[in-house]
Amino acid sequence: MGTYIVRRLLQMIPVLIGATFLIFAMVFALPGDPLDGKCGERACPPAYAAAFEEKYNLNDPLPVQYFKYVGNLAHGDFGETYNGIKVSDQLKERYPVTVKLGTMAVVIEAILGILAGVLTGIRKGGFLDNLVLIATLVVISIPIFVIGGLAQYFLAVKWGLFPVTVTSGEATFYQLLLPAIVLGSLSVAYVARLTRTNLAENLRSDYVRTAISKGLTKRRAYGLHALRNSLIPVVTFIGFDFGALLGGAIVTESIFNIPGVGNYIFRSIKSRDGASVVGAVTVLVLVYLVVNLIVDLLYGLLDPRISHD
C-alpha cells in the first residue's frame, strides 16, 4: 500500500510538469503586452519598463521563464500578478468558494444519482425506470447554461425559493444550493444511468442468486452484495467528475455571480495575467490527480479482490 502510494505520487510529477508547461506555453503565446496601459495614456518610461520586464522575466525565452517559474513553484511560491498582488493570496480567497460549490454538487450528484440508479436498476423496464431514463436524457441534452438560466429565472426570480445571485465572497450554504444543483444536474443523470446499468447487470449474476438462495433478505443481498460491486465504476466517475466540476464551474459561477476560481481564471485570461492563470490551473490539475489517487485507493474498500500491495 505504502509503496503503491509513493509510486503513484512519483508518477504525478511528470504529468504535473507537462500540464503546467502546456498552460505556461499557451499563456506565453497570449497576444498583447502586459505593459499596455500600465502608465496611463502614454508609453511607460524605459527605466520602469526595464525593471518590470526584469521582475517578471519577460525577456527570457519560454523554457528559461518556465524553469524559473517551476523553481519558485517548488518552494510554494506562485508568483505575483502584474498588479503586484501575490497569486497565492488570491487563490486562497477564490478556491474555498469553488471547492464548497464543487463538493456540494458532488454530494448532490452521488446521493440523487445513486438513489435514482438503484430504484430503476432493481425494476428494469418498469414505469419509474422509463420515467428516469427519459428525465436523464432530457437533462443530459440541455446545456448547463440554459438549465442555469432557466433555474435562476423560475426558482429564484419568479418563485423566490432561492437567492438569485451570490452577493459576497463568503457564500452561505443556502446561497450556493441552487448553483450546486445546476452544476451537478448533468452528473446526476450520468451517475443514475451508470448505477442502473451496472446494478441491473450484477443482479443477474450468480453470487446474488447464491445470496438469495441461502436465505438472505432481498434488501441485504442487493444492498450489501450487488450494490457494492456495482459502485466501482460509479465511484470512478464521481472522482473524475470532482476535478471536472471545479474546472467546469466557470459557467455556473458566471450565471450566479459567484466569486470563484473559474471566474478568476476567465478574468485573468481576458486581462492577460499569466501568473494567475498558470497558478490557478496548476492547483486544479493537482486536485484532479490527488482525487484520482484517492479513488484508486477506494477500490480496495469496495472490492477486496483489488489490492495495491
Place this chain on the structure above:
Amino acid sequence: MTEQSIVEAPPTVDPHDAGEVGEERSLASDAWRAMRRNPLFWVSAVMIAVFVVMAAFPGLFTRTDPTVPVLAEARSRPGDGTWFGRDIQGYDIYARCIYGARASILVGLFTSIGTVLLGGTVGVIAGYVGGWVDSLLSRIGDVFFAIPLLLGAIIFLVSLPDFFNNNYLLIVLKVVLALVVLGWPSLARLMRSSVIQVKPNDYVQAARALGASPGRIIRSHVLPNALAPMIVVATINLGAYIAAEATLSFLGIGLQYPAISWGIDISSAIVGLRTTPHMLFFPGMFLSLAVLAFIMLGDAVRDALDPKSR
C-alpha cells in the same frame, strides 16, 4: 471505412438466429439488424438527417436572411409577423435557429472525426506496441487529460493567432482544434484498453505466425474487433462537443459575431430572460434537440454493438 472493416471480421455466429442459413452473419450486419428494430435509432436518425440538411441547405427552410435586422420590430413576440419572434437586434429568431445549425454540426462532426483519428491512432499504437512507447504515450495523454476541458479550451482559443479569425471556416476550425487537442486522450485510453484485450487472442497470434506485417494485423484483425467501444463513445461525444461549442460561444470565446451560433444567441438572450424568454427558448430548444439526437443515436449504437445489453 468503419463499416467495411467490420465486415471483414471473422463472422461471429449467433446461435439464436440459426434459422437463416446461408446469409452472411458478421458483427456489423448483426448490429445493423438489432439497430433497425430499435425505434430510438429511427427517431434519432430522422432528427440528425433534418439537422444535417438544415446545416447544408438552410435556404430550404427559410427565405429570411438571418443577418438583416428589423430594428422597429426588435423583441417582438412569436406570431407577430415572424414564427419565433425577433431578438434584441431585430433579427428573425427562426432564421437564426436554422442558420445556427451549420456551426454546431460542423464543429461536432469535425471534432468527433479529429478525436477519433488522433485518439484512435495513439491508442492503437500504445496498445499494440506496448512497452516504453505505451508508457510515454499514456503519460502524454494524462497531461492533456488532467487539464479541464472548458478552461483549457478557453486558454487555447485566446492564445491562437489572429490568422484564425479570417473567415468562417477558420473560426470553426479554431474551435475544433481546441476541442480535439483537449479531447483526444479519453478516446486514446479507450482504444488502448480494447486493443490490449484483442491482442492476445488466438487469431491475432495465428496471423503473426503466418508472417503478416504489423500493419496488416492491426488493419484486418485488431481494428475490426476493437472499434466498437470507440464508435459508441465518439457518437455520444458528438452531442457533447456541440454543447461545448455552444458553451464556448456563450462565454464569448468560441464563435463570434457575425458568425451565427445557437450559443451566441442564447448568450445575448440571457440578459432579457425576464421580459422576453422566447429569445432564449428557441435557440435553446434547437441546441438541446441536436444534442439529444446524437446521444440517442449513441445509445442505440451501444445497444446494438454490446451483446450483453441485448
